[in-house]
Amino acid sequence: MPETQQQNRKTKARKAMYRRLAIEAAERVFAAQGYAGTRMQDVAAEAGMALGTLYGICAGKEELYGAVHQQRGEQMLARAADTAAQASSPLEALRLGIRSYVAFLAEHPDYLRLHLQEDQPWALSPRFISETQRSQWRQGLALTVEVFRAGIADGSFVEEEPSHMARVMIAAHQVFLVEWLEDQKRQPVAALVERMIAFVERSFCR
Amino acid sequence: MPETQQQNRKTKARKAMYRRLAIEAAERVFAAQGYAGTRMQDVAAEAGMALGTLYGICAGKEELYGAVHQQRGEQMLARAADTAAQASSPLEALRLGIRSYVAFLAEHPDYLRLHLQEDQPWALSPRFISETQRSQWRQGLALTVEVFRAGIADGSFVEEEPSHMARVMIAAHQVFLVEWLEDQKRQPVAALVERMIAFVERSFCR
Amino acid sequence: MPETQQQNRKTKARKAMYRRLAIEAAERVFAAQGYAGTRMQDVAAEAGMALGTLYGICAGKEELYGAVHQQRGEQMLARAADTAAQASSPLEALRLGIRSYVAFLAEHPDYLRLHLQEDQPWALSPRFISETQRSQWRQGLALTVEVFRAGIADGSFVEEEPSHMARVMIAAHQVFLVEWLEDQKRQPVAALVERMIAFVERSFCR
Amino acid sequence: MPETQQQNRKTKARKAMYRRLAIEAAERVFAAQGYAGTRMQDVAAEAGMALGTLYGICAGKEELYGAVHQQRGEQMLARAADTAAQASSPLEALRLGIRSYVAFLAEHPDYLRLHLQEDQPWALSPRFISETQRSQWRQGLALTVEVFRAGIADGSFVEEEPSHMARVMIAAHQVFLVEWLEDQKRQPVAALVERMIAFVERSFCR
């Protein structure tokens, strides 16, 4: 039944679009009101859809919250990975990667707030993260880890557990980003990035 | 009326004891179930008292949560400050301070969990922080900042904004602590401390 | 979008109906159990709806209580005003008005009970009266006051502050109504009305 | 055992004193905060005694509330009765009685507020009235009723049910008293009394 198949395709496409819509709305509302302060009603309203529709798209509040992080995380990582792939050395890959993801966060202020509020890369059990999301997060982390591993191998980085280095780097970078926000983003992004890179080199390069 | 005075003293002492009991119970429950997942009923039960008694001791759920952080934070800071005071150089003060607060957290695993869950030194608006707590946090930060400032002055630290250095240090240390927990505390505390100190020296010493 | 408009109309109509249902249920429960003795749960049950639905309809217990008074008060006043408007003299207007509102109260025994319990025209600070209700009460009083004023002008009533006369009249009439209830409503409404009118004439006519 | 008897007497006397204290405190607090808004704790504090002591003195909140009314009611009636007893005619008795009880209320502003808030002489089921109080209230009413009955007999009053007349009179007088309060007591008590008497004569005298 090609007709049915086409319908399925259409249906799926529409569903995907609705989901994207919902997730983007959720990002805005969660960023503004926090997880506890956000009602599903608010998200539906922000997304311009009915509550029931929202529930047809996501499994519940927790899943939706996780999906926001997954969605943006995926995008952010993809961009960072693409950029870093063009590097000729692990150190350069790291520099390019940082530049890329800071640019991404600067372009997505709502996600930045969420990221700083709740995204604890060191968290014991990041709240509301499904298995799918967890595995995806691991993949993302793995990219950074790979860069560190290569850098250790070629002697440009200190010998430490790469995943540890990645987590420390992310944690420290959160401080830079918060201070940047507290300062009303007065510092140019390029300067911010340079300081973040400098920190990493000081902490991890030989 | 010395009788009344004595009674007041007794009453106050008892109240203080009850409050400590309640705060300790709250620490355990908040650590295990998180803020949102904790019912006041649970805390009362854990403290072995009736709900009404708990409410005679604290003003509400938020205040109680804040009190847990304040209580332990105060203790931790006092110990770290005392220890660091005996140092003969800024660098040694930092080392002693880190050793002290890690020891404290190792002795108070529930507070450690809370600390890692919610104590985000980089947070934009740390939830539920009363003015008392805020000032207390500032004092704590100030101590660390002072050490960094002295270290910059005597040339042992890089020239950076001291409060920035303090926040980065704390953020990075959280990663060490989480990994330590994830590893079931298999690493001896002394070794953990050494790695944390080594990181700070790498990141901030000339 | 005429569809949406129609839906809005439908929605509004339904909401209005539900609100009326809720208010009528509340009237019964408040009349039977008093304000303090009434739980919102009871009202919801009496109205045959869930608690959440009730809260979708009214803002809370106080607002609901006020709404009952407002609703019935409005109806009662409208009827009394309509009737009195047909009178050819102030005295006749008063007679018709009294006849009308007593008939209304006789038809709405639950509201009568509420009226006797709480509607104290002499109250210093009538509890729970929102601004809307206050203005409505003023309107009601104004109507009666107008009749008295006209009666004073044409010489049929004694010269007194009309609003005082209105309040005294209402207070005295409450006694008639309570006694009627205590007597199990054995006295015909028409006779009751005649006695109430006689009282007013004795007290206020020249 | 005369010793024990004396102790009992002392004990009783002390208890009676405490009870009076408590009732007076309760009067103030109930007048200021209303029945629902008053906590037993508040009354105890106002009376300068411990909560347990208060409960040794009265059976509970409702009983205490009733006791306030009973206490003052008794005093008020006693004075009114004494005064009225010196009258040479029913009409004069009524005049003297009114003068007396208005003076009493003017001297006890807290009781006046309570009286106007809650004392519904026409109420179907006056809240919280114990059997003792009910009988006392009947006695009080009986006095007034007796005056009316005598006045009907000697032809000075209209022929109506005396208890009805008494209740109507009280209800109407509440309006006078509320207006007097609303007017900040600007009107002299003597003038107020004259208007109240005038009303009664207009309504009930032949």
Place this chain on the structure above:
DNA sequence: GATGAATGAGCCTTCATTCAT
């Protein structure tokens, strides 16, 4: 499939009352 009205479990908090000291 979309809608949004309806649901009701759940939680924070208060305060009348009791009872060990």
Place this chain on the structure above:
DNA sequence: GATGAATGAAGGCTCATTCAT
């Protein structure tokens, strides 16, 4: 007898989720 700390039942309200239209 006086005390007041302790109790815990009770109730207003919210909001995630469902399901009839």
